[in-house]
Amino acid sequence: MDASNRVRSRETYGQVGGAVALDLVNTVSWRLSAERCIEHFVDFDDVQRWAHQLGLVGDAQSAALGRLADEHPADAAAEVARVIALREAIYAAAYEGASTQPLVAAHAEAVASGRLDPDDHGAGWAWEFPEDLALPRRRIALAAVDLLLRDDLDRLGQCSDAECGWVFLDTSPRHNRRWCIASDCGNRNRVREHYARVRATADSPTGG
Template identity: 30%
Template sequence: MVVSNRSDANVYDVNLVGGNVCLDFTNTLYWRGRKDCEELIKTYSDFINWSLRVKLINSDQAEQLQQKASEYPEKAEKIRLRAIKLREVIFRIFNLHSEHLDVDEEDLDRLNFEWGRRMITSKLVQDPNGFHWNLNGNEESMDWILTPILVSGIELLTSKDIRRVKRCADSDCSWLFFDQSRNRSRRWCDMKDCGNRAKVNRFFKRRRSDTV
């Protein structure tokens, strides 16, 4: 993860190292492995801006959602909290699987529940190229932007590539990432950041041990 001034950290600073939309979404919590971790999705607007940054929505859709959030602030906050809850469910599922541990049934139930809510509003549509699912459903709603995150998560969970999902070896970071290395040997979410910090720490530990 990018180490930034914690008081100024925002969705524009967060490093997109997950390699997958749903993994990048789980990484919107700075220093996940610490007790004093920092939330980046502090408002519904943050959620919109993050979605815009990762190209889940376009600028017109973002503007429409921002307008609705200003009209219905309480509803916007409830959706933000739902998004955070979903994020943590996705994190726990992938994290436990990466450790070869059983996933909590409650988390699977929650993921299925959210998926079911989105499918209710989805529909089969036709265009010049044929038929396809419009999973976004009613874009007049304020929670439809959860859909592409859910799709990303479920597609990855049900693919053989799930074995490439790992957690950063820096326990303070604990971000998830998709390991695209040939032999799946990658250990850090970002070698230039967490990986380099680990190298520096090992260097100073060796120096201290040499002077004892």
């Protein structure tokens, strides 16, 4: 993937994937277009804001991560590269049939650095990790393995737009979802297809 087009991400990240790991994959816009591809993880601030919005870190943890990134900019930049590498490993494993070994290794690293504690409601257990720069990536690793252990992976879908590349878990009643966002890629492609049909009719020998 050529992600040379790097821009500051929007304030709110899209959550159309139906799973945290898929929403992570969608932090690249126009993934399937070498010319239009946009990387939204420009720096660690983007990573921690995404993790906060997706509920992987809380308010206090997000603030602490911001301070750590300011204090250790080189480490923060290296962590962004690791998150992006993990994101691409998720995409490759889920959509390109690549090995899951990088995800298994990331999961093992996450588990090794954490501990299981009772959750806040006392109804189960949750992984707790050190509040360091790797915290978002460790929680992403757990989410990635959770995704690949689902029993409905036959419902993994990708936007039918030729350049979009956003992914999702198709939970539609008929399992016939085509678009990441029907009002965005869906409408744009329907308009394009409509005008293509109009032109084809006009250019045909029997056209009006």
